[in-house]
Amino acid sequence: MLVNADFSLRAVVTPRQYHWTPSPQPGVERVMLDRMGGENARATSVVRYAPASCFPRHLHPGGEEILVLSGTFSEGEAHYPAGWYLRSPPGSSHQPSSGEGAVIFVKLWQMQPSESQPVRIDTRDESRWTVRNGRESCLLFSDAIEHVSLERVPAGASVFNGHVEGVELLVLGGGLRERGQEYERGSWLRLPPGTYPDLVADVFGACVYLKTGHLANPAGPAGASC
Structure with a gap:
């Protein structure tokens, strides 16, 4: 799958152009902003978790970058409300969920293999x-x-x-x-x-x-x- 895959061109997606599509997990939808591949893709997305939705634990071979836009995003027992920035290096894994629902900005497969340290920043500080x-x-x-x-x-x-x-x-x-x-x-x-x-x-x-x-x-x- 290719979405805004020509990086020599300007790409713009406004909220009025959001097209929410189901993910493989019930209760989780996404807007594909750019994408090169299928489920294991270099991708940039806005992802929406319905209340009480979750993903099973899974690996991110290419790393994952998240900015929580609204609601509360959770990884196991760690809970991140809007404003938190999460950066998980290649080879990391997690079990994401949201009790109240959340909208997050997500980037996959866009880190260098040498990255090894997770980052967790509360931008409200x-x-x-x-x-x-x-x-x-x-x-x-x-x-x-x-x-x-x-x-x-x-x-x-x-x-x-x-x-x-x-x-x-x-x-x-x-x-x-x-x-x-x-x-x-x-x-x-x-x-x-x-x-x-x-x-x-x-x-x-x-x-x-x-x-x-x-x-x-x-x-x-x-x-x-x-």
């Missing part, structure tokens, strides 16, 4: 936020290849200053606009290398998940299939 490049930033992960953060962009300010070498973002609060196009909360954008001076925060500002450096090698797992 203001001590994790610093002022960087004139705006508030919460660092989630950074290595020689990729950089992941949450950014609070002031009203009317450009998201990027100058050229970017490919970027992915998810609007978490407020909104963005670009030459008359509005990107409300929940909008996902993947932008190829270029300059984007017209992509600015709206009059209320914006909070965005921002990821760079990971688009140079978008290949999914070998032999991925449905």
Whole structure:
């Protein structure tokens, strides 16, 4: 399966374009934002857990990255309400569930094999936020290849200053606009290398998940299939 699989092209999915499809597990649905493969795919999705839904324990050979958008997401006895960032390295396993229901942003098979340490960050903790490049930033992960953060962009300010070498973002609060196009909360954008001076925060500002450096090698797992 290929969904927005040409990484040389801009890809945009707004909440009005969300198409919820069932996962293999009852009570769990997803919106496929980009995908290269079947169930063992390099994939970016918004996933919705109905109350009292769960997955059996399973392995993530290529790692998994999660940002909890609403509700509470659980792994066994650990519970993560909205605002938590979870990064589980290649070879990790878990048994996800949600008692009250949850919506999460998920990225699969997009980590380097050398990653070995799990990351758990509560982005609601203001001590994790610093002022960087004139705006508030919460660092989630950074290595020689990729950089992941949450950014609070002031009203009317450009998201990027100058050229970017490919970027992915998810609007978490407020909104963005670009030459008359509005990107409300929940909008996902993947932008190829270029300059984007017209992509600015709206009059209320914006909070965005921002990821760079990971688009140079978008290949999914070998032999991925449905």
